[in-house]
Amino acid sequence: MENETPVLEMRHLVKTFPLNKKQRAERHVDTAKLFAVNDLSFTLYPGKIYGLLGPNGAGKTTTLRMIATLIAPTSGEILYRGSPIQKDISAYRGRVGFLTSELKLDDFFTPSYTFDYMASLYGLKEDVIKTRKKAIFDEFGVTPFSLSQIKNLSTGMKQKVSLAISIAHDPDIIIYDEPTNGLDIMASRDVENFLEKLKNDGKTIVISTHIFSLVEKLCDEVGIILNGQMALQGDLHELTKERSLEEVFFSLVEEDAA
Numbered sequence: 001m002e003n004e005t006p007v008l009e010m011r012h013l014v015k016t017f018p019l020n021k022k023q024r025a026e027r028h029v030d031t032a033k034l035f036a037v038n039d040l041s042f043t044l045y046p047g048k049i050y051g052l053l054g055p056n057g058a059g060k061t062t063t064l065r066m067i068a069t070l071i072a073p074t075s076g077e078i079l080y081r082g083s084p085i086q087k088d089i090s091a092y093r094g095r096v097g098f099l100t101s102e103l104k105l106d107d108f109f110t111p112s113y114t115f116d117y118m119a120s121l122y123g124l125k126e127d128v129i130k131t132r133k134k135a136i137f138d139e140f141g142v143t144p145f146s147l148s149q150i151k152n153l154s155t156g157m158k159q160k161v162s163l164a165i166s167i168a169h170d171p172d173i174i175i176y177d178e179p180t181n182g183l184d185i186m187a188s189r190d191v192e193n194f195l196e197k198l199k200n201d202g203k204t205i206v207i208s209t210h211i212f213s214l215v216e217k218l219c220d221e222v223g224i225i226l227n228g229q230m231a232l233q234g235d236l237h238e239l240t241k242e243r244s245l246e247e248v249f250f251s252l253v254e255e256d257a258a
């Protein structure tokens, strides 16, 4: 892996949020700043899936939102193929596909309309949109539902629509926050197969999840985040040579609590 050229390098990322009085009381702290992400560094390579694991509130979503440029880091930097992403942020955004459960599809639109709309925001031409939509919708099994209102679709189908839209512009970096959250095992398997395919296509992928089996099946590298810091990261097979990923995770959590 070291021989490969990194696609994205996260260097010493920090993100703080101001805490108001009520939040300070709820969290039993008296500091005015919350370090949601506190000095995270990791690197992504093409054709590899990096899995972020961590308890609720560890900083996974905040990290992914920084990589997707939805929020700016307080400090630290992100390099895309060697240059800071701010250098040409709109070009960078055009290379990124992002998915999070916080972004909801509009219930009253159809998958077809939503795909066209999002793809046009990325500046794709009408004929390109049509061709890509057909190929992606066919592949995901979305085609029979493409003209139904999104509110009438199952959770699994909605997620497939979201995944389809996230790759409308053929990004080379894929950032998925809990991509199988709330899905049944069949829908989860479809998402896994989809991720596997993106990986085999040479995409650079980072996901967050609470599902160990997903990481064990799919990820090449894993990073365990505790309190905004990287408690452990490395090659999945190296880390799980002697113990299961779950055992590794719990021993870190226990160490941290002690």
Ligand SMILES: Nc1ncnc2c1ncn2[C@@H]1O[C@H](COP(=O)(O)OP(=O)(O)OP(=O)(O)O)[C@@H](O)[C@H]1O
Binding pocket: 017, 018, 034, 035, 036, 054, 055, 056, 057, 058, 059, 060, 061, 062, 063
């Ligand atoms: N906009 C914000 N303002 C204030 N605090 C925030 C904001 N966004 C996140 N946080 C806080 O930052 C910390 C990290 O949150 P984050 O959502 O990144 O965690 P997570 O690892 O994704 O958790 P989960 O597994 O529950 O999704 C939490 O304490 C959260 O409450």
Ligand SMILES: [Mg+2]
Binding pocket: 060, 061, 062, 177
């Ligand atoms: Mg989250």
